[in-house]
Amino acid sequence: MTDPTPTPLPQDSASPAEAAPKDRRRLPPPGVEFPKTIKSFVKRAGRTTTGQAKAFEEFGPRFVLPYTPSAINFEAAFADSTRPEGQKGAETPPVVLEIGFGMGDATAHIAALMPSTNFLCCEVHEPGVGALLKRIGEQGLTNIRILQHDAVEVIDHMLPEGSLDGIHIFFPDPWHKTKHHKRRLIQPLLVAKLAARLKPGGYLHCATDWEPYAQQMLEVLNAEPLLKNTADGYAPKPDYRPLTKFEKRGLRLGHGVWDLVFVRK
Template sequence: MRTFHPRRGRLGTRQHDALDRLWPTYGLVVPPGPTTAPPPAEPPTPLDLGTLFGRRAPVVLEIGFGMGDATAEMAAADPGRDYLGVEVHTPGIANLLSLVERLGLTNVRIARGDALDLLRHQLPPDRLDAIHVFFPDPWPKPRHHKRRLIQPAHVALLRSRLAPGGVLHCATDWAEYAEAMLSTLTADPGLVNMFPDYAPRPAGRPVTKFERRATRADRPAFDLIFRRR
């Protein structure tokens, strides 16, 4: 069951050029797992993150980076860590590739596909320094809540890929989803909230277009920052 809306978007000449030139260096395709397609003939090969980035460094997983502006800004300000962004929106992938080239970033790689397939089948346990889930689809209708990314089984998977002491940082502008996130994350026995409830807005989290849109609609953003025990 998908936790995201597939989105369509046209690619401009610059975006096509970025994909053609830069994808072989910075990109990887997430093979669909048995939950989203018939099982492949062979299971996906687990990622060696050290080989992927060309060094051994802490890795941050960015789930659903949109157009990639925030990911590029964080990676540029945090050169000691590597950023693996996963997204399904092709124009966003192309835009992030362009930003990587323009900013000269060496600590960004991009995975195209379902983040849950990446987590289940390719990312090793106990490896990630942080996971960012910024403004995921809130699926506001009650009948669609089962599609939300932050729910108990998915949180257990996310937590298992964090190294001990690793951080799961979520943000949303939907108050009801924020309450559900807080309840779900608090209930996970392997996570501990770093704040009494919601976190103050971290200075290091760039303002995303979703957050700007929420601000115009008078919807505050809620940050939740939990650490793996």
């Protein structure tokens, strides 16, 4: 008859809790805590094309800035940007931060439309960075600089308070499921940081095609004491923001798009 008494584990064997893969996945390595801050991005799968890789090689050294945990020197970062004729020696050009530019369509369009404004753009998605670099080369743009890094850390460590003239956040991930709403980018803590980094009169422009997220954005932005809405609710689409191909398709299908434009008091 088999002895029902369980055989004790050897001294150097893993305990059942340590041995279960499911349990191990829930625990961080010894001495390491899970991050508790919200990231401005989620890594997406994607393949960098040959053209994008070539653009990285050719234009990356000039237009992609290294992340450093110290205040950025805008004059040095945009030192070789070309100013329109008649603007040489003028006052320091305005700087607009863009968070999450995707494949860079709108970014390149706006930068071409506003050549006397410098654009500091954050995106971690490598194909998107490559695509924007490709557009920079094709269109001869000089007023864009890219930080391939989490925008929250860029805001915290590289951007002093009162240093920005504008901020663009177009179509951030809406995180549709209720349990994922905490992952949304537009949250009170981040909005407070953004508002503090705007100069008085500087603007924050957000856009989304998901109405429940638009409602949350409006609530969060209205609650920030440093910001004032430029409209009675949602704003008309500013002329500088182009329609994306997804937006055009959505409008044809009857879907809405909501713009919110607030200014620093």
